[in-house]
Amino acid sequence: MHLSTAAFAALLLASTHAMAAPVAATVENGTTTTACAEEDNVSLTLRGDGIRHMRIEALQPDYLDKIGNDVTAPDFSGCNFDGGAHPTDPAHRFKKRTVVLMDNAQWRIVGMTLPTFWRAQRVPVQVGTRKDSGFHLLQVFKKENGKALEAIVLYPSDGYWRLKPLPDPRFGDGVYGSSFLLGPVQAAARPVVNIASIRVVPRPLAIHVRFTDGGSAVARVDEISRTRTALDVTLSRPTASAQPFAVLRSMYVTPDNADVSEVRWQVSPQADQQVLPLPEVKALQATQVRFGRSLPSKHNTSAPDIAFSGFDDAAR
Numbered sequence: 266m267h268l269s270t271a272a273f274a275a276l277l278l279a280s281t282h283a284m285a286a287p288v289a290a291t292v293e294n295g296t297t298t299t300a301c302a303e304e305d306n307v308s309l310t311l312r313g314d315g316i317r318h319m320r321i322e323a324l325q326p327d328y329l330d331k332i333g334n335d336v337t338a339p340d341f342s343g344c345n346f347d348g349g350a351h352p353t354d355p356a357h358r359f360k361k362r363t364v365v366l367m368d369n370a371q372w373r374i375v376g377m378t379l380p381t382f383w384r385a386q387r388v389p390v391q392v393g394t395r396k397d398s399g400f401h402l403l404q405v406f407k408k409e410n411g412k413a414l415e416a417i418v419l420y421p422s423d424g425y426w427r428l429k430p431l432p433d434p435r436f437g438d439g440v441y442g443s444s445f446l447l448g449p450v451q452a453a454a455r456p457v458v459n460i461a462s463i464r465v466v467p468r469p470l471a472i473h474v475r476f477t478d479g480g481s482a483v484a485r486v487d488e489i490s491r492t493r494t495a496l497d498v499t500l501s502r503p504t505a506s507a508q509p510f511a512v513l514r515s516m517y518v519t520p521d522n523a524d525v526s527e528v529r530w531q532v533s534p535q536a537d538q539q540v541l542p543l544p545e546v547k548a549l550q551a552t553q554v555r556f557g558r559s560l561p562s563k564h565n566t567s568a569p570d571i572a573f574s575g576f577d578d579a580a581r
């Protein structure tokens with residue numbers, strides 16, 4: 266029997282996936298207490314040995330259909346700042362600008378430079394053949410019936426990502442909640458990932474991130490829909506438990522005033538799901554973990570849950 270080139274490639278890909286072994290990650294809870302709904306006091310650190318691949322998703326909260334009033338306005342009532350720069354942050358100054366880096370029938374990608382930012386790093390960015398530098402935000406919009414809806418934001422200067430599904434039509438543009446770091450996480454005034462360069466490949470859409478330590482990651486945009494935004498991530502180097510490969514950053518004041526208030530996880534693909542309120546989580550082992558809410562929040566009510574899954578030891 267002679268296989269066609271396409272059939273052989275499909276067989277080879279299936280064989281490669283079959284050889285991938287599931288790997289558990291360790292999740293450690295470093296959350297501190299706060300009364301400020303605009304402070305990232307939640308730090309959930311992910312570590313593990315030998316991880317080369319994972320899936321990261323922003324998922325609609327389970328209570329989405331029960332939301333009557335989507336509260337998205339900031340709440341500084343319990344904070345020691347009022348919406349400007351955080352009082353402990355440095356303030357590096359830049360020339361404000363907004364640049365459309367790509368705009369076609371499916372995608373719109375925009376780079377933004379803010380007038381001030383807490384880090385001075387200027388990261389080279391390439392989108393298709395276009396090159397630029399110095400952006401504090403890279404925004405990815407998906408076109409739906411000609412309307413551009415934002416689903417992904419990457420902050421090149423400090424390595425933070427934000428994801429959200431396409432919003433329920435009654436909620437306008439929707440709202441972000443938790444953010445996360447991906448790559449070799451370093452301690453600074455807050456956790457950061459130092460990025461050397463970013464390259465966006467349009468078809469199929471993938472974000473290639475090279476880190477300053479020489480490693481890299483490819484985040485392929487697997488799905489952007491009303492249900493989820495999903496990234497299929499491959500790391501160039503296997504992880505080592507001494508250094509976190511991801512950190513979820515979020516906010517928790519009370520169970521009904523939080524961007525994440527509980528953790529759901531499985532210790533193995535065949536195991537039952539376990540659930541704990543965020544304050545009760547210390548450390549856990551998980552082959553998949555979801556950081557989210559079951560109780561509607563009076564802060565960023567429709568913001569998505571963030572899930573990590575598909576940890577394995579094979580590159581894609």
